[in-house]
Amino acid sequence: DSGVTQTPKHLITATGQRVTLRCSPRSGDLSVYWYQQSLDQGLQFLIQYYNGEERAKGNILERFSAQQFPDLHSELNLSSLELGDSALYFCASSTGTSGQETQYFGPGTRLLVL
Amino acid sequence: KNQVEQSPQSLIILEGKNCTLQCNYTVSPFSNLRWYKQDTGRGPVSLTIMTFSENTKSNGRYTATLDADTKQSSLHITASQLSDSASYICVVSAKGSNYQLIWGAGTKLIIKP
Numbered sequence: 001d002s003g004v005t006q007t008p009k010h011l012i013t014a015t016g017q018r019v020t021l022r023c024s025p026r027s028g029d030l031s032v033y034w035y036q037q038s039l040d041q042g043l044q045f046l047i048q049y050y051n052g053e054e055r056a057k058g059n060i061l062e063r064f065s066a067q068q069f070p071d072l073h074s075e076l077n078l079s080s081l082e083l084g085d086s087a088l089y090f091c092a093s094s095t096g097t098s099g100q101e102t103q104y105f106g107p108g109t110r111l112l113v114l
Numbered sequence: 115k116n117q118v119e120q121s122p123q124s125l126i127i128l129e130g131k132n133c134t135l136q137c138n139y140t141v142s143p144f145s146n147l148r149w150y151k152q153d154t155g156r157g158p159v160s161l162t163i164m165t166f167s168e169n170t171k172s173n174g175r176y177t178a179t180l181d182a183d184t185k186q187s188s189l190h191i192t193a194s195q196l197s198d199s200a201s202y203i204c205v206v207s208a209k210g211s212n213y214q215l216i217w218g219a220g221t222k223l224i225i226k227p
Binding site: 056099 | 215
């Protein structure tokens with residue numbers, strides 16, 4: 001168990017809908033990262049937050065947004081969902097943002113868009 | 115362009131045998147290189163992190179090597195076990211304001227009894 005929690009574990013929704021994925025980092029970790037992994041594909045970095053502030057942006061679509069709250073949990077919002085958004089969404093956390101820390105991954109949220 | 119390439123794409127070996135996975139990168143400026151293990155449907159788990167000055171790092175039956183001159187890394191697994199079946203991902207960190215992580219596509223390893 002990495003100490004990173006993600007909810008829900010599974011999510012089934014329809015095209016055009018909006019969903020929110022939630023992540024709680026390990027105790028003491030200030031950085032949160034979001035990744036998308038489509039079937040049999042590698043991880044795609046979406047976005048990073050550090051202590052409430054956006055720190056780095058990857059290949060995140062404009063339909064997707066995220067935020068980190070004062071208690072350090074983070075939410076990833078996916079809107080106007082398309083079939084291609086079906087994927088595993090992972091959250092990871094680390095202590096800081098120096099680039100040297102290990103990222104600890106949560107169990108993921110499996111999103112299916114029908 | 116910063117890239118990480120892994121080979122082979124997939125590998126099948128018998129339980130108890132050794133294997134070596136390769137990672138080549140074109141990331142500059144280099145900060146560190148990581149190997150992750152990802153079981154199917156699970157989040158990746160860190161195996162090793164190596165900086166520029168480290169040539170070898172071990173974690174149990176896993177040994178990673180780094181040649182910063184040729185920009186190559188390898189992950190050697192000794193006496194493989196069925197539980198080693200997973201994807202192994204090489205990740206290189208680039209120095210910069212955001213220490214961007216460049217993820218490889220992974221090598222899918224299957225251990226057969």
